[in-house]
Amino acid sequence: xSKASQLPLAVDGLTTAFRVEGRWYDAIRDVSFSVxxxxxxxxxxxxxxxxxxxxxxxxxxxxxxxxxxxxxxxLLDGRDLVPLDETEMETIRxxxxxxxxxxxxxxxxxxxxxxFQVAEALRYHTPLTGEAARARALALLEHxxxxxxxxxxxxxxxxxxxxMRQRVMIAIALACSPQIILADEPTTALDVTIQAQVLxxxxxxxxxxxxxxxxxxxxxxxxxxxxxxxxxxxxGDLIExxxxxxxxxxxxxxxxxxxxxxxxxxxxxxxxLKPIAGQVPPITAMPSGxxxxxxxxxxxxxxxxxxxxxxxxxxxxxxxxxxxxxxxESVGA
Amino acid sequence: xxxLAVAMGRGAWARLGAGIRHHKMAAxxxxxxxxxxxxxxxxxxxxxxxxxxxxxxxxxxPPSAEFPLGNDSFGRDILARIxxxxxxxxxxSTLSVLIAIFVGGALGILAGYIGGLFDRVLMAAMDVLLSFxxxxxxxxxxxxxxxxxxxxxxxxxxxxxxxxxxxARAPTLTVxxxxxxxxxxxxxxxxxxxxxxxxxxxxxxxxLVMAALWLATAIRTEAxxxxxxxxxxxxTASWGGMIREGFENILDAPWLAIFPSIAILVVMFxxxxxxxxxxxxxxxxxxxx
Numbered sequence: 227x228s229k230a231s232q233l234p235l236a237v238d239g240l241t242t243a244f245r246v247e248g249r250w251y252d253a254i255r256d257v258s259f260s261v262x263x264x265x266x267x268x269x270x271x272x273x274x275x276x277x278x279x280x281x282x283x284x285x286x287x288x289x290x291x292x293x294x295x296x297x298x299x300x301l302l303d304g305r306d307l308v309p310l311d312e313t314e315m316e317t318i319r320x321x322x323x324x325x326x327x328x329x330x331x332x333x334x335x336x337x338x339x340x341x342f343q344v345a346e347a348l349r350y351h352t353p354l355t356g357e358a359a360r361a362r363a364l365a366l367l368e369h370x371x372x373x374x375x376x377x378x379x380x381x382x383x384x385x386x387x388x389x390m391r392q393r394v395m396i397a398i399a400l401a402c403s404p405q406i407i408l409a410d411e412p413t414t415a416l417d418v419t420i421q422a423q424v425l426x427x428x429x430x431x432x433x434x435x436x437x438x439x440x441x442x443x444x445x446x447x448x449x450x451x452x453x454x455x456x457x458x459x460x461x462g463d464l465i466e467x468x469x470x471x472x473x474x475x476x477x478x479x480x481x482x483x484x485x486x487x488x489x490x491x492x493x494x495x496x497x498x499l500k501p502i503a504g505q506v507p508p509i510t511a512m513p514s515g516x517x518x519x520x521x522x523x524x525x526x527x528x529x530x531x532x533x534x535x536x537x538x539x540x541x542x543x544x545x546x547x548x549x550x551x552x553x554x555e556s557v558g559a
Numbered sequence: 560x561x562x563l564a565v566a567m568g569r570g571a572w573a574r575l576g577a578g579i580r581h582h583k584m585a586a587x588x589x590x591x592x593x594x595x596x597x598x599x600x601x602x603x604x605x606x607x608x609x610x611x612x613x614x615x616x617x618x619x620x621p622p623s624a625e626f627p628l629g630n631d632s633f634g635r636d637i638l639a640r641i642x643x644x645x646x647x648x649x650x651x652s653t654l655s656v657l658i659a660i661f662v663g664g665a666l667g668i669l670a671g672y673i674g675g676l677f678d679r680v681l682m683a684a685m686d687v688l689l690s691f692x693x694x695x696x697x698x699x700x701x702x703x704x705x706x707x708x709x710x711x712x713x714x715x716x717x718x719x720x721x722x723x724x725x726x727a728r729a730p731t732l733t734v735x736x737x738x739x740x741x742x743x744x745x746x747x748x749x750x751x752x753x754x755x756x757x758x759x760x761x762x763x764x765x766x767l768v769m770a771a772l773w774l775a776t777a778i779r780t781e782a783x784x785x786x787x788x789x790x791x792x793x794x795t796a797s798w799g800g801m802i803r804e805g806f807e808n809i810l811d812a813p814w815l816a817i818f819p820s821i822a823i824l825v826v827m828f829x830x831x832x833x834x835x836x837x838x839x840x841x842x843x844x845x846x847x848x
Contacts, residue, residue, distance in 0.1 A: 285745055313749075320746030327745075332738040337760040346756070347746050398746065 233301075234405040234438045235284070235323075236260035240298035242283045244509070250296075251509045253279045254462040257298070258535060261406065261438040266429075268453035268470070269442045274506065276462040277442045281408050284440075285325060286315040303405070321351040324399035328411040330391035334383040340394045341367070341379035347401040366397040370427060389420035393427065400431060407432075410442045425452050446489055450474065458482050461506050461517040464535060468544040478538065478546040481518045516548070524550045578840035585836025588771075591829030595822075599645030606639035610796050619812040629814040631804060637814065641822050644796035648823075651708060651791075652777035655715035656770055662716070663723025664766055668754050670724065671731025682728070688721040693780050701789040711790055715777045726769045727762050734761045771834030775827040782823050798823050 240257040243250040254276040261267045269277045282288050284300050286307060300307040302322060307315065327333040334343060345363035348354045354362055360379075367375035370393040383391055392412060399407055409428065413421040429452055432439050441452055449456055450470065457467040458479065466479040477483045484502045504521035513519055519529040528549045535547040546552050579585045598605060608626070614634035622629040628637040666685070670678040691699070693715075700714035734740070735758065743753045784790040785799025793800060798819040805815025
C-alpha cells in the first residue's frame with residue numbers, strides 16, 4: 227500500500243450496488259486502478275458498462291435513494307474517501323477532485339453569468355473573495371483561451387458556443403487547482419474540430435499543472451490521442467488495464483480484442499469488421515463469474531467463477547481479468 | 560456580493576426590466592402602479608388637507624375647487640383620505656405578498672428539491688390552505704385574533720403562501736434534474752447553496768409574475784375586510800373603509816364611495832396589466848415576435 231499512498235488517486239476493490247425492484251445488484255464490481263501525477267488514464271467501455279458509476283462513486287455522488295458503495299476504498303493521497311460524510315466530501319469535490327461533464331450546453335446555469343460561475347467555485351473553496359476572485363476567474367478564462375474573456379466575463383451561457391462553454395466548464399473544474407480531474411465524455415457533444423481543440427487544451431493544462439486525469443469515453447480514437455494508460459470496462463467489471471500502445475498492439479482480454487477489431491478503419495476492408503455476437507446481460511441477470519463468458523469464444527468451465535485482475539508475467543503493468551489469457555501468458559511466456 | 564443578492568440581482572430583475580420595456584401592456588401597467596405608489600408615498604406632501612381634520616360645515620359637501628373630490632360625512636377631505644388610505648392599502652398588501660413570497664417560495668423550492676414524503680405532506684398542507692377562499696380565511700383570522708393591521712397582514716399572507724409554494728415548486732421539479740445541479744454538486748456546493756444560488760434565479764420569473772397578480776388580490780382582500788369592518792380601524796383612512804362609510808350615503812353623496820372605488824380599480828387594473836404582460840414576456844410560447 228505504500229506505493230498506492232503516494233499516488234494522487236487509487237481505487238481499490240470498489241463495488242457499487244443499485245437497488246432494482248427491491249433487490250440490490252452490483253453495477254460495478256471490484257474495480258481497482260490508480261492514476262499517477264501528470265498521467266491520463268482513459269476509462270473505456272460501451273454505454274452502461276459502469277464508467278460513469280465509477281466516476282460518481284469516486285466523487286461520492288452515487289444517488290443515496292437507490293445506490294450505495296458496498297465495498298472498496300477510494301484513496302485520495304492515501305486518505306479513504308468512502309467513509310467521509312457529506313460535509314467533508316463537499317470540501318473535496320471541486321477542490322481536490324473536479325469533474326467535467328459531457329453536456330456543456332446544460333451543465334452551466336443559464337441564468338448566471340459565466341464569470342460568476344467560475345468565480346463561485348473560487349469563493350466557495352478558496353479564501354478569495356470579491357475583486358480577487360473575479361480577477362482570478364478572468365485569468366482562468368483567459369487560460370482556457372476564451373477570446374476577449376474580459377469583455378465576455380458577464381455574458382450568459384446562451385451567448386457561447388458549445389466548444390466555448392466546454393472551455394468555461396474546464397475553467398471551473400480547474401479553478402481550485404485540483405489534483406485529479408474526472409472528465410466524463412467531455413468531447414462527445416462537440417464537433418470533431420472543436421473536439422480536437424478541447425482535447426489539445428486538456429492535454430496542455432494537464433502537463434502544465436501535473437494533475438492526474440481520468441478520461442471517460444467510448445471513443446477509442448480519442449483514447450489513442452490523449453491517454454497514457456487505458457482501463458477497459460465491461461458490464462461493471464474492469465477487465466483489462468495497460469499502457470495505451472500495449473493495449474492497442476497486444477489486447478489480451480477477448481472483449482478488448484473484439485472491441486478493437488470492431489473499429490472501422492479507412493485502410494482496411496469493411497468486410498474485416500467483426501461485430502461482437504450477443505448482448506450485455508441486463509443488471510438483474512448478471513452471471514456471477516466472468517460477465518463476458520456468454521459471448522466469449524474462449525469460454526472454459528472455470529469462467530463460472532470470477533477471474534482476478536492479474537498482471538502478466540511478461541509485463542506486470544498489463545493487467546487482465548481472464549482465466550484463459552492470464553494463464554496462457556504466464557505459462558507460455 | 561452575497562449569493563442572495565446575486566441570485567435576485569442579475570438574471571431575474573434584468574429580464575423583468577427588459578420585459579417591461581419591450582411589452583407595451585406591461586409598461587403601461589407598471590406606469591400606473593408606479594404613479595399610485597408614488598402618490599401614496601408622497602401623501603404627506605401631496606395631500607392638500609389633513610385626512611383626519613373634521614369640519615361639520617363641509618359634511619357630505621360635493622366636489623369643489625378647494626376639495627376636488629368632495630368631503631365625507633365628517634367633513635374630511637376625500638382626496639387627502641384616498642392618498643393616505645393608499646399608504647395603508649399598499650403597505651398591508653405589499654408586506655403580506657413579500658412575506659408570502661419568502662415563506663411560500665422557500666417552502667415550494669424545498670418541497671420540489673427534497674421531494675418524497677416531505678413534498679407530499681407539505682403540498683397536502685398547502686392544499687388545505689388553498690381550499691379556504693381568501694375572504695373566509697381573512698374573516699377567520701381577523702375574527703379570532705382581532706382587527707389589527709398586523710392580523711390583517713397575517714390573514715392575507717396565509718392565503719397567499721400556498722399559491723407561491725405551488726408556483727415555486729413546479730419549476731423546481733424540472734430545474735433540479737438539469738445537469739448544472741449535478742455539476743454544482745460535483746463542485747462541492749451544499750444543497751442549500753444549490754437551492755438559493757442555482758435554483759431560485761430559475762424560479763424567480765414565475766414568482767414575480769405571480770407577485771404582481773397577487774398584489775392586486777391582496778389589495779382587494781384588504782379592502783373587502785375593511786369594508787365589512789374587520790380591517791383597518793377608523794378614523795385611519797383605508798380605501799375599503801372609505802367605501803363602507805360612503806355606502807351609507809350612496810344616494811345623497813355618491814362621491815364618498817365612488818372615488819375610493821376608482822382608486823382600487825385603477826391599482827388593480829395596473830397590477831393585472833403588469834402581471835399579464837410579464838407572463839407574456841416570460842412565457843416563450845406566448846411571445847409574438
